[in-house]
Amino acid sequence: xxxxxxxxxxxxxxxxxxxxLTRKAMDTFPGEALLILVDSPVAKExxxxxxxxxxxxxxxxxxxxxxxxxIKR
Amino acid sequence: MxxxxxxxxxxxxxxxxxVLLVFLGNARNYGICxxxxxxxxxxxxxxxxxxxxxYIRPEVSGFILGAFIIALLAGEFRARGGSSxxxxxxxxxxxxxxxxxxxxxxxxxxxRLAAGDLNALVGLGGFTAGIYIGIIFLRRGFSLGxxxxxxxxxxxxxxxxxxxxxxxxxxRPSFIFFSESGPGSLFAPIFLSLxxxxxxxxxxxxxxxxxxxxxxxxxxxxxxxxxYGTLALFLAALVSSLAFGYFQLGFLDQxxxxxxxxxxxxxxLVVGLGSVLLGGCPLRQIIMGSEGDTDAGLTFLGMLTGxxxxxxxxxxxxxxxxxxxxxxxxxxxxxxLVVIAVSNCKVSMPVKSSKSFPSGTPxxx
Numbered sequence: 001x002x003x004x005x006x007x008x009x010x011x012x013x014x015x016x017x018x019x020x021l022t023r024k025a026m027d028t029f030p031g032e033a034l035l036i037l038v039d040s041p042v043a044k045e046x047x048x049x050x051x052x053x054x055x056x057x058x059x060x061x062x063x064x065x066x067x068x069x070x071i072k073r
Numbered sequence: 074m075x076x077x078x079x080x081x082x083x084x085x086x087x088x089x090x091x092v093l094l095v096f097l098g099n100a101r102n103y104g105i106c107x108x109x110x111x112x113x114x115x116x117x118x119x120x121x122x123x124x125x126x127x128y129i130r131p132e133v134s135g136f137i138l139g140a141f142i143i144a145l146l147a148g149e150f151r152a153r154g155g156s157s158x159x160x161x162x163x164x165x166x167x168x169x170x171x172x173x174x175x176x177x178x179x180x181x182x183x184x185r186l187a188a189g190d191l192n193a194l195v196g197l198g199g200f201t202a203g204i205y206i207g208i209i210f211l212r213r214g215f216s217l218g219x220x221x222x223x224x225x226x227x228x229x230x231x232x233x234x235x236x237x238x239x240x241x242x243x244x245r246p247s248f249i250f251f252s253e254s255g256p257g258s259l260f261a262p263i264f265l266s267l268x269x270x271x272x273x274x275x276x277x278x279x280x281x282x283x284x285x286x287x288x289x290x291x292x293x294x295x296x297x298x299x300x301y302g303t304l305a306l307f308l309a310a311l312v313s314s315l316a317f318g319y320f321q322l323g324f325l326d327q328x329x330x331x332x333x334x335x336x337x338x339x340x341x342l343v344v345g346l347g348s349v350l351l352g353g354c355p356l357r358q359i360i361m362g363s364e365g366d367t368d369a370g371l372t373f374l375g376m377l378t379g380x381x382x383x384x385x386x387x388x389x390x391x392x393x394x395x396x397x398x399x400x401x402x403x404x405x406x407x408x409x410l411v412v413i414a415v416s417n418c419k420v421s422m423p424v425k426s427s428k429s430f431p432s433g434t435p436x437x438x
Binding site: 016019020023042049050 | 151294
């Protein structure tokens, strides 16, 4: 069992949507850990870049072309 | 190489190639222009009969094949689609309408600016305004919906089209058109055009360079990353234009340009807004299509159709200015863009609390 975390499923969405959704989540749940699911390398890079810029630590798990990006302060 | 260096290098190389291709034979300030190239290809295929703009530009085949090959090698090729394909076709059509009113895609706008064409500065104003309007819709939840994985063969269609176009320009069958005068008659040697295209395609695929994305991200997330690419492209093109003696500052007598400020502004406003709704500038659409995104592939076909319409019905601008029917077309395009944008906004909470995750989720926070 894993803990509860705010999750955003941005798979299949083109840039900049995953970034916009991540940004909204950061504003809605300030300081909380977030899980973002994307399935394109471009989205993975952009979401990671945004998170690092906002001072989050970024962990990425690659699951068969789906990237699970966990970000936390 | 880190991301920042890669995007700066890509921009610089493309800026330089954009001027070098003029030296090698392309028309002035016309080293690279996605909109004009697609328009020339439409002419070469006989989809319009404007005799001065008919040539199947090998650079475009190069963009597609360069991005396709490098995406395959990098493991980033994945056939996908289903994100509002027909709307994207229309958006591609509309972006070309705007570009052919201004006379250039965002990339050519930067190349024109770097060669001293101040009309492009007006275009840049319109482009930025269009992007800003697009961001308003993005913030209101604009989305064309997600895409889904597809069978690989879907992703090979655009590269196959690129190869066919290349064969047509090399073999020169009798049903293909070649301009005998005007910009369409000015071109670099086929092999060099193709080579430059391959390099551009590969670089944009790796660096994610996007003329619309650069300005968009500055506003949207205060991230200058992509904009560095645009900046590097401009500076490299500026230095190259000066070095080759192509630089001439002013509004008047600029190559393949008109001085009608209002329509330059509105044309590029349509391109900016359309590009944001699509998720990238025309070049970026071609690159995404080459990575297996069939929606972007369809956007390319929309651009080809739009270019054919613009010249078939005499709507496109020329150095003489913008015809009245072209003005009507671009205003209608703007209205359609707003309708598409408004009707695809859903104000929703994107975030949901979830207790079950796919496997592999980190368990400790």
